[in-house]
Amino acid sequence: MNLKTKKQQIIYATGIGITVSVMIMILLFLAIDVVKNRDDQRQRLEVLEKFLSFQSRVEATINESTNLLEGYLAYIKTNPDISEDETNRYLEQLLSKKTTLIRNIGMLENTTVIWNYPREGNEKVIGVDLAKIPDQREGVLKVKETLKRLFVGPINLVQGDVGFIARIPVIIEDEYCGQISIVLDADRYLENMDTIMKELHIHAAIYNQRDFPQKPFYGDSSIIDREGLTLDVEILNNQWKVVVEPLHGWQKGDNKIITFRVVAILVSLIIGFFIYMIFHTRYQLHDQAMNDQLTGLNNRYVLEYYYQMVLKKAEANNGLIGIFLIDINRFKAINDNYGHKVGDLVLIAFAKRLNAIAIQEKRVFRLGGDEFLILVSDIHHMKDLEDIEERLRAKAVFNFKHEDMDIPVIPSIGLATYPIDGDTLEKVMNIADTRMYEEKRMTKENGSINS
Secondary structure (H helix, E strand, C coil): CCHHHHHHHHHHHHHHHHHHHHHHHHHHHHHHHHHHHHHHHHHHHHHHHHHHHHHHHHHHHHHHHHHHHHHHHHHHHHCCCCCHHHHHHHHHHHHHCCCCCEEEEEEEECCEEEEEECCCCCHHHCCCEHHHCHHHHHHHHHHHHHCCCEEEEEEECCCCCEEEEEEEEEEECCEEEEEEEEEEEHHHHHHHHHHHHHHHCEEEEEEEHHHCCCCCCECCHHHHHHCCEEEEEEECCEEEEEEEEECCCCCCCHHHHHHHHHHHHHHHHHHHHHHHHHHHHHHHHHHHHHECCCCCCECHHHHHHHHHHHHHHHHHHCCEEEEEEEEECCHHHHHHHHCHHHHHHHHHHHHHHHHHCCCCCEEEEEEECCEEEEEEEEECCHHHHHHHHHHHHHHHCEEEEECCEEEEECEEEEEEEECCCCCCHHHHHHHHHHHHHHHHHHHHHHCCCCC
């Protein structure tokens, strides 16, 4: 096998190794990404589950307050002529049984505050039409228009401070009459949120819908930059945007992923190298089986297959196949006089000369030792083979020069032809062999070769 073919096989084996390595690397990277995405999804589901628990507890606080409002409203409807003192005693008794975040309870006629409990500290708001207060106008009118309960906040209160307000419409005989509102202390309400967050080991930024993403009323907006989980939440007909993450941030496992990817690269390269070695070794074994390792020519094993291939073409076209058996005269003397290393160099040089002879449809083989065979196919006239023989004799004789040595190389050649001399490769080769040795014998007898 020539150097070009060897390079092509090395390139091919290398290409297969690299391709397999890259494919395995891609598959391993995809598997790592699947694992990473699964872990990320698991974290997000855990955070979502915890937030749902948080939402439930926050809503429970609001529902507790609105249930008090509903109870108070039912009490008023049952006792329409109740005095203010009796109302105060009822509410004081009701609220004393609850661990509540309620700051005050108010009653509106239409949109104007007509009463507040406790009165102390809330006198300023009584008589105020909340529809004219910018911070409260939207919520008050929404309850009036929709006749649905509403939770809003945080809101600046008329009497000072900040609170969250739960409003319930008062409907008598299917007509809107006013509202009852419960004001939750904003600081205590947010502290309650904070306590629940810490218990659940989550961290969140909570926005009213219109303020997202600039101004959260709870938490830090930087959580958005940390890829927090964004949720839409409805609390008593009010829309919140919530961005939530684990208390100590997402566990990205970057170091672990980097380690996995490095291992994936190493595994891919190792597998790719083994694939390369398998194909490279396979080519080497194939080369050793098919080619003579000294000269690079095809060997006897290939000759059998090649002959069968050209035989079919010759039979189809009524063509001839020429077999030239060639042997270097007195090659043993070259080995004995100059050494086997020089003898090998002579064989290599001789093989190159045979390969370089310009003959169409020619294949050169080394059968072993100093014996070579040239098979010429696609010939239709015996005269063509005789012309080829003359050219072969002229080109095959040369002087091998190496260092200070000048060694004459003269071959003996025997030609036989299919189907003239035989109908099988063995028969044709036997005839060619006989003619070659006859020429060698005659050469010795004529003394043409000096010892």
